[in-house]
Amino acid sequence: MRTSIATVCLSGTLAEKLRAAADAGFDGVEIFEQDLVVSPHSPEQIRDRAAELGLTLDLYQPFRDLLSVEEDVFQDNLRRLESKFQLMQRLGMDQILVCSNVATATVDDDEVRVDQLRRAGELAERYGCYISYEALAWGKYVNTYQHAYDIVAKVDHPHVGTCLDSFHILSRGDDPSGIADMDPAKIFFLQLADAPSMEMGILPWSRHHRVFPGEGDFDLKYFMEQVAKSGYDGPVSLEIFNDKFREADVARTAIDGLRSLIWLADKTAGRVPDSQMEFPQLADAQAPRGFDFVELRTGRLGEVTRALHQLGFSLGGYHQSKPEFQAWVQGDVRIIVEDEGPTGGATAVTGLGVIVDDATAAAERAISLKATPVPRVTGEDEEDLHPVYTPSGSELYFCGPGPDGKGRTWVPEFGFDPEDITSGNADKALINSVHHIALAQPRHTAAETRLFYSSVLGLDSAAPEFLSSPAGLVHKQAIEGEKVHFTVSAAPEGSEQGGFFAENYPEHITFQTDDVFAVAQRAVQRGLKMLAIPENYYDDLAARFGLEPAFIARIKEFNICYDRSDNGEYLHFYTAPFGNTFFEVAEQRGDYSGFGWADEPIRLAAQYRALRDDVRGIPR
Amino acid sequence: MRTSIATVCLSGTLAEKLRAAADAGFDGVEIFEQDLVVSPHSPEQIRDRAAELGLTLDLYQPFRDLLSVEEDVFQDNLRRLESKFQLMQRLGMDQILVCSNVATATVDDDEVRVDQLRRAGELAERYGCYISYEALAWGKYVNTYQHAYDIVAKVDHPHVGTCLDSFHILSRGDDPSGIADMDPAKIFFLQLADAPSMEMGILPWSRHHRVFPGEGDFDLKYFMEQVAKSGYDGPVSLEIFNDKFREADVARTAIDGLRSLIWLADKTAGRVPDSQMEFPQLADAQAPRGFDFVELRTGRLGEVTRALHQLGFSLGGYHQSKPEFQAWVQGDVRIIVEDEGPTGGATAVTGLGVIVDDATAAAERAISLKATPVPRVTGEDEEDLHPVYTPSGSELYFCGPGPDGKGRTWVPEFGFDPEDITSGNADKALINSVHHIALAQPRHTAAETRLFYSSVLGLDSAAPEFLSSPAGLVHKQAIEGEKVHFTVSAAPEGSEQGGFFAENYPEHITFQTDDVFAVAQRAVQRGLKMLAIPENYYDDLAARFGLEPAFIARIKEFNICYDRSDNGEYLHFYTAPFGNTFFEVAEQRGDYSGFGWADEPIRLAAQYRALRDDVRGIPR
CATH class of the missing domain: 3.10.180.10 (2,3-Dihydroxybiphenyl 1,2-Dioxygenase, domain 1)
Known part of the structure; x- marks a missing residue:
């Protein structure tokens, strides 16, 4: 599966966006026109930079209001389109997104649209370019994916296909199952976006509140299943307009985006085993059996440990090789307190251990989902709890179930037997x-x-x-x-x-x-x-x-x-x-x-x- | 006109809200229940504090889901209501807002509602309290102001009236002209809110995006005109749920709110000259003839004056008594630059002078609208430009037209004749x-x-x-x-x-x-x-x-x-x-x-x- 992301998803300059997409591990990007227009770098520099980063330039977007117009307007539109093909040649890319007309459409006639789109396709062919035609949910005459596909099918030109965008389909409540029956040769591109359910008009919802797959309420698993069934094997790309993403750290957003595609691919792989898309294989998600421990770092050791004592916790012991860590225990609850010295600073939840049946596989899954492994600092004779960083920078540990299914395999490193404490020689739990x-x-x-x-x-x-x-x-x-x-x-x-x-x-x-x-x-x-x-x-x-x-x-x-x-x-x-x-x-x-x-x-x-x-x- | 504000409009604790409302100049407040519940102060302390601040406690709100229910549920609701009357007695207040039922309504029968509301009114009377019944725009059975009023009219009990809320009426697109014909004795309370036009469901729009009158797109002038025509003379109160207001400075929001009521009263006074409400009289708004000057404060004097020179401005002179101010002139543009010393700091627009026909009256209007006058620092022989602070802390000056209508009456203080510069002995303008x-x-x-x-x-x-x-x-x-x-x-x-x-x-x-x-x-x-x-x-x-x-x-x-x-x-x-x-x-x-x-x-x-x-x- 080839992954891609529209530059509009990300904050920063075009140069920053390209680097973040490459660093996260995307295969390509869609170039959002305004990102290029405001850039001080020439199209050739952008082309070379993408190549250097190993990114393909998959789609130039958007081209607005091409079809459903009178002939004189269409002639001017062709002139605009041709200048974009010339620009795309400088960029070394060949596919452009053409949206259904919103602003200037005056001719509601599929024959006219088919004729105009075919002529645009012929122009594209002269430049070695391809047109990907998409129905916007608020297009004036064309606003369903089926309608856009019908037009493309009638055009029947090798340089004209359709672009499917999950937002424009699912936001209307349209049934995506028709995608499964499409001719995959006519699907040129796939854009994915999720969104939370909101009582809001489709246009502002689309412009400000899209999120990555898995972060909203759309049934993208079913959507992706239909796409996979069609036999489509082109790029799977993210196109997200989100006010918060535009303000967020670009590197982190890019990783979040790739995680969303991996998650969705994993879900789809099981549903469409014979897909053309070669989905990545992940270890299964494991339902945690519980928390093995919670780790706090504090500059107020006295206050934290006093509160633990007052709540009935007992000190288990100190870590054998890292004496700044101490374990407090009550029943099946274990709190690791890290003393950062008398800084008077904040107390923070810095780590979480969850008990899973197969800790190694669970950590592998996390890493497949773009979690960064924490460099190993445990000694050779100490338990490897496979820590990874959560996006906020805290550590997530995967702990094996141990002999009784309750984790605690690391407890000997603190020099105590948990049974001593849980069985009653300390406070009643x-x-x-x-x-x-x-x-x-x-x-x-x-x-x-x-x-x-x-x-x-x-x-x-x-x-x-x-x-x-x-x-x-x-x-x-x-x-x-x-x-x-x-x-x-x-x-x-x-x-x-x-x-x-x-x-x-x-x-x-x-x-x-x-x-x-x-x-x-x-x-x-x-x-x-x-x-x-x-x-x-x-x-x-x-x-x-x-x-x-x-x-x-x-x-x-x-x-x-x-x-x-x-x-x-x-x-x-x-x-x-x-x-x-x-x-x-x-x-x-x-x-x-x-x-x-x-x-x-x-x-x-x-x-x-x-x-x-x-x-x-x-x-x- | 008596002004009031619901505590939910404001950020902070109840104590902070009361003080801000009083400092701004409101006559009273509505107590939003949750503000009281989370307060460490007893009802008696709140009562005493409000009295000390000169605030009346006008409305306790909201009481939800009283009517349209089966008898056993209604009995429990009466129990809840009675406990609120007891609480209101401790607070020394007598009016409660009862909203139309959203969550528990099962009986859609006006006879039942009239009977239940009358019994609630009888209970209110025993405590010397009054019920103000309001139709929420999303009420299950009662969601128009006319319906709520009809129920109140049928109840016909001196302790039962209706509360009009502009948001619940105008958000639905309902015509408020029926208010003019209402019996003013049956209108117990008036809540005002504006809102920007948004493609959004009424409930989230109401909960998060209300603004003060004049800050949104509702026609509140027409709305208020209908209320004034009815003969209503009770409190005019603000009830705004706005996510940004909840995060903003409480004192500033309170002033903004009172400004909105004064603005609206001013607009309404002209439309309903014989109103019972005794609207404040303001000087007329004067359309500025232009900018007289713009004032910049800078820690980068060299850069600013070099740019002015490069754009063709000429140095007019230095202020006679405040030599840190210099005037730069080109044509009819005058820029005052304040040198704050070589701090390397930011450059900011710190003042604006607008030319108006009657500067004194214009400044009086601003002050009536809660702008704070800037303490006078001009010398006796210097022009008084009546500065007031804008909400962001910059200064707004009102400049008389001068002999030729172009302002500039203060220019002699900078020791130059503007004609010398504009007539050509300097750069071409x-x-x-x-x-x-x-x-x-x-x-x-x-x-x-x-x-x-x-x-x-x-x-x-x-x-x-x-x-x-x-x-x-x-x-x-x-x-x-x-x-x-x-x-x-x-x-x-x-x-x-x-x-x-x-x-x-x-x-x-x-x-x-x-x-x-x-x-x-x-x-x-x-x-x-x-x-x-x-x-x-x-x-x-x-x-x-x-x-x-x-x-x-x-x-x-x-x-x-x-x-x-x-x-x-x-x-x-x-x-x-x-x-x-x-x-x-x-x-x-x-x-x-x-x-x-x-x-x-x-x-x-x-x-x-x-x-x-x-x-x-x-x-x-």
Whole structure:
């Protein structure tokens, strides 16, 4: 399968885009006209640079409003088209994208379109060029892929084919199954884009909100299956207009894009085993059995370890060769704390270990999906946990199941036997597992994060929700498997009020317990400072759910928050943050399946107040 | 007219919101429930704080899903409602907003709704409270203001009225003229919101994109006229859900909001002279006759004055009492340059003088519209140009027309006679006027900027357009009168690629000439460094417009860009930036009415490359 990406997907100059596409591993690019027009480099320099980078120049785009016009307008259009063929010769490329007419169409007659497109094809042939004709979803007369294909079929010229674009087809709700029956010789090009479901007109949706395959809500697996069934074996290219991608790091976006194509190819390979496209073969996604450990790096060792102790964790030991790492254990939860010295700096989630059946294969899959391996620093006699970098720079470890399926194969390196701790010579284990890990990311990486975890770990993700904070709306997303769950928060942006969270939005780890009151009581006895929940919250809670005063009094005592869904309840408390990280302890009752997001505004307001003293001006 | 604002319009904590509303000058606030719930202050503290700030608490909101339900659900709803009445008593407030049912409605029967709302009204009466019933545009059964009013009329209870919300009425395209005939005693509350036209579902449009009156595309003048005609004399309140406002500075947003109500009241006062609402009386907006001067502050004096000289400006003189200010003159263009010393720092547009017939009245109008006067620093014998601060902190001066209508009354303070310069003892004046001033602002102040200039100076504004740059999309907006024109650019955001422009997006002044070639030739002879325009641009231009090679060669020689509309042409060049400011010189031919935005991506890419060397990696 040959991969390609339109330069419009990427930020930066054309030179930066080419290099990022090559570095990521794409085979070619589409040249978006404006990227060339604003470039100080000549077409010949661009041609040579692409060759040097090993990139083919697959498609020049877009050429607008060619067909469905009166003859005098068409003559001028042919003049424009010819100048583009001349330019393409200088670029050393031969295929141009022609879109269905939006702005100047006045003649709604397929015979006219067929005639005009054939004459354009004859002109293309004289320059050794090829025309790829595409129906825009908002084309004035031609707006379905089937209509564009019919015109191309009637033109029946070897230099005229059609370009299929998943956005223009799926955004209209059109059924792509007709693609499977197309003549593959008439499909000249394939552009792929995904998009989140939005209540929005197709044009602004297309121009601002496309995302890479797997990052939105379109059924691209089915779409790609139809394309593969047709026998198409040309480039598989990305054409994404996305406001956030245009502002994001170009190298990272390019990698994200290639990951999306590999993910989609992997999905399609299974559905169309005899495809012409030679899909890459990946190791299967393995559903994690659970978190083996979570790693925190902190410049506030005292605060972090005190909180762990207060929550009932026991110190397991120090790593034999890297003494700055210490392991804290409770039940099946293991927290590795890395002491970065008394910097007073932030605390961050720097690593995650997931338990999988075949760690080597799981790491291979991640690397196939463009995750970068972390250079090995483990000693010869130490476990290789196959770490790779996540897009945000944290480390993801793949841990084998060990003899009892619970991972922990690396524990001897910390000089302790986990059974000593879990079987009761330390604190009673009231915490059973990591319920979820709440990551924070900038808004423009939400789509990338969703694709990374879902493709590498085989997790599912849901549409984002919005939660209010005093500094603006937080966009939240859940990424979940059967045994491991993540939430990803994108903090408010902007330089004013939003700035309070933009840099330091806190991440947290939520521990699962069967008795939140017991955990809270022990923690408070040990001096834990919980995040203070306002009285008004409890008054509102009583009104909302009709809860008994005694129950309200009991949860209020421990600053416990309460949420209820149709089938269950969620009782949870937050520790005060140490830097920009904190812990949450949660007890789920019944079949509650959420993350207590109804209570997040309370937490966010309290953390905001800690940053910005709002009591000024209020007489107390 | 009593003004109010819903706390949900503003960022920050409830305490911060109350103070900002009071500081701006609002009479009261609506308490948005979640703001109270997350607050650490008790209802009694909030009550006392509002009283101390001189704010009335006008509306508690929202109460959801009360009506159109089965009796058992309604009983539970009454329980919820009663607890809110108890809470409102603690807050010392008496009116609650009840929205039409969205989520739990199962009974579509007006008789049931009338019965339930009457019983709710009886409960309200027992607590001395009032229910204001509002139709949400997406209410399941009740979604028009007329339907909600009919129900209220049938309930006919003194503690039950209706709340009118302009968004819920105008977003549906409903005709608000029926409001004029309503019984004002049944209209308990008025919420105002504007919104830009968007191709979007009503719910996300409402939740994320509302703006203050005058900042969007709704006809709120007509809406308000209907309300005033009804005889309503209660609070006029703002209820705006806007993602950007939630991230913006709370004090500034509050002022922006009050400005919008004063602007709207001013517009309505003329239409409904006998209104019950006692609208504020403002001085009339005066159409500026032109720019009197533009003031630049620079830490790069040498570069700025050299560019002015190269463009044909002559030094007029230095200010008599403030020698750091110097005046540069050409034709009717006057540029004041403030030397902030050799800091090497940025150059910024710090002040604008507009010529109006009555400067005192114009300044009074600005101050009525919440512009802050700049403390007077002029000497007794110097012209008072009535400066006020714009929202971004620059200074806006109002200049009397002077004897010949051209302003310049302050010129003697610089010790020169403008006629000496304009009549020819200096350079030939090839530049005639300031064509427009291109301001840059963060994205979240676009709406505020639009309202400020349009209300204070009586200008019109158009919907924003998007232009691409290597760092992301730039949002551009034109604000125009007959004689003065502004454009406002909102640069890309984000911490990565977008960050290149976020802090330092350049502003510029565009000079109008009748002969761009003459200006360019003189400037080049004097060594002006123009922004270099790529060859590719000229190749594309020739293809697009079919221009003659000789013409292309001529504009290319001077790095002149070219745009064409149906009725005219625009020839223009840019100077290289000095810091984050530059000059543009433009010749309009025919009836070209734009700003050359088609060429902005070229400029932005060139300026981006100056920040980030993209030639690396390209062999030359």
